Amino acid sequence: MSRIVHKFTRKVPHWQPRVTPVKLEEATEEQLDALQVTPSNTKVSDYVLTLAHDVESLKVRSPLFNAIMYDPGGMSRAERELGAIGASMVNRCIYCAAVHADRHAKLEKDTSVTEELFAKGEKADLNPRNRAIFDFARKLSESPVDATPEDMAGLREAGLSDEEILDLILSAALFGWANRLMHVLGDPVRHEVPA
Amino acid sequence: MSIFDSTTLKAAGIAMGPVAAAAETRAKIMEATQAAENAVLSPRDPGAFPHDLRAALAARLATAGGEPALAAHYLDRAGAMAALADPMQDGVAEGFGTVVAFFDKAANRTRDIAAEDIAALQEAGISDADIVRLCELCAFMAYQLRVVAGLRLMKGEAA
Numbered sequence: 001m002s003r004i005v006h007k008f009t010r011k012v013p014h015w016q017p018r019v020t021p022v023k024l025e026e027a028t029e030e031q032l033d034a035l036q037v038t039p040s041n042t043k044v045s046d047y048v049l050t051l052a053h054d055v056e057s058l059k060v061r062s063p064l065f066n067a068i069m070y071d072p073g074g075m076s077r078a079e080r081e082l083g084a085i086g087a088s089m090v091n092r093c094i095y096c097a098a099v100h101a102d103r104h105a106k107l108e109k110d111t112s113v114t115e116e117l118f119a120k121g122e123k124a125d126l127n128p129r130n131r132a133i134f135d136f137a138r139k140l141s142e143s144p145v146d147a148t149p150e151d152m153a154g155l156r157e158a159g160l161s162d163e164e165i166l167d168l169i170l171s172a173a174l175f176g177w178a179n180r181l182m183h184v185l186g187d188p189v190r191h192e193v194p195a
Numbered sequence: 196m197s198i199f200d201s202t203t204l205k206a207a208g209i210a211m212g213p214v215a216a217a218a219e220t221r222a223k224i225m226e227a228t229q230a231a232e233n234a235v236l237s238p239r240d241p242g243a244f245p246h247d248l249r250a251a252l253a254a255r256l257a258t259a260g261g262e263p264a265l266a267a268h269y270l271d272r273a274g275a276m277a278a279l280a281d282p283m284q285d286g287v288a289e290g291f292g293t294v295v296a297f298f299d300k301a302a303n304r305t306r307d308i309a310a311e312d313i314a315a316l317q318e319a320g321i322s323d324a325d326i327v328r329l330c331e332l333c334a335f336m337a338y339q340l341r342v343v344a345g346l347r348l349m350k351g352e353a354a
Contacts, residue, residue, distance in 0.1 A: 018310055018313040018314075019313065019317075019323035019326050019327065020323050050327060051327060051331075053323060053324040053326075053327035053328070054238075054242075054324070054327045054328045054331045055240075056234040056235075056238045056239065056240065057231065057234045057235055057238075057328075057331040057335070059234070060227060060230045060231045060234045061231060063227055064224065064227035064228065064230075064231055067221075067223050067224045067227060068224055071221075071223070071224070073220060074220070074221070090306070091305040091306050092305075092306035093305075140341050140344065140345055141341070143260065143261075143303075144260040144261060144262065144340045144341050144343070144344035145260065145261040145344065147344065147345065147348060148348075149348060149351055151348070152348040152349065152351070162213050162214065162216070162217040162349065163217050163220055163221075165217075165345075165349055166214075166217045166218065166220075166221060166345075166346075166349070167221075168345075169341070169342055169345030169346065169349070170221070170224060170342065172341065172345075173337075173338045173339075173340075173341035173342045173345065174338060176334070176337040176338050176340075176341050177334040177335060177337055177338035178334070179305060179334075180301055180302070180305055180330060180333055180334035180337055181330055181331070181334050183305060183306070183308060184301050184305065184308045184312075184313070184330050184333075184334075185313070185326070185327065185330055187310065
């Protein structure tokens with residue numbers, strides 16, 4: 001038995017596709033290449049197998065994702081995760097929010113920020129820098145026209161450099177993308193062990 | 196190609212100054228963003244969605260998202276599908292009513308999407324591969340629109 005998860009959580013659920021993923025044994029050469037399947041790496045998630053239906057997009061998406069979230073310089077990794085969490089909460093992508101809240105907590109070695117966010121949403125009690133980052137990510141995610149010059153000024157007042165602001169824009173925008181795949185193409189589920 | 200010739204930086208009006216300097220530190224990301232645009236707007240295998248329809252849907256989102264320069268870039272490529280670039284058109288006359296309704300909801304009311312929305316596409320005869328293609332186009336556009344909007348705000352602030 002499995003049930004759909006509707007509440008934000010740091011405990012990462014299972015992702016169940018709403019469409020039929022590509023079957024690995026039926027994948028084309030181009031799909032196998034994009035999936036990076038090798039004889040020593042044959043474990044591919046249902047999510048990636050679903051995206052393999054559009055192999056041209058999948059191939060360019062992974063390097064872009066990794067560069068935005070992990071390339072050195074600019075904003076800290078934890079703060080990029082906060083941008084991702086802001087977008088994922090707006091779009092109610094329970095799966096993305098869980099993965100990135102878990103990463104944020106591990107990077108910060110502290111669960112308090114994500115606990116506060118999941119409990120109180122936009123009314124969460126955050127320090128001024130996290131407040132400015134989360135608010136900007138949230139508004140940009142609601143609609144590209146919702147973020148204002150005042151929100152941008154807030155980022156500068158909180159001490160963010162141009163490079164950091166660019167990384168925040170990129171990480172929040174990237175989850176505008178990721179949420180529209182994860183939340184749209186599948187359900188976050190928890191498998192229940194029968195009693 | 197210079198990153199300043201990419202659709203994203205051109206639509207945001209970024210060519211020089213502190214925002215351009217910040218963008219140069221992320222040149223690899225700007226190049227990958229253009230590669231992603233090419234993959235969703237003009238793929239070799241377009242499935243059920245030809246390039247002109249993709250461009251029209253992209254222009255539609257850019258218009259609804261308040262980015263006229265980005266909308267104009269895509270409208271130029273929309274050809275016979277240009278009517279769908281208007282967010283007020285429902286696409287029924289062109290035979291894309293179900294597609295357009297889903298696209299708008301996934302783009303602008305993402306949180307409200309449920310399993311029934313995907314089932315409706317399947318019932319309309321749209322293949323799973325085409326559903327994924329449609330979501331990738333919608334998702335990429337949501338990303339690009341927000342990067343353009345964010346860069347424009349940065350430029351206003353830095354000017």
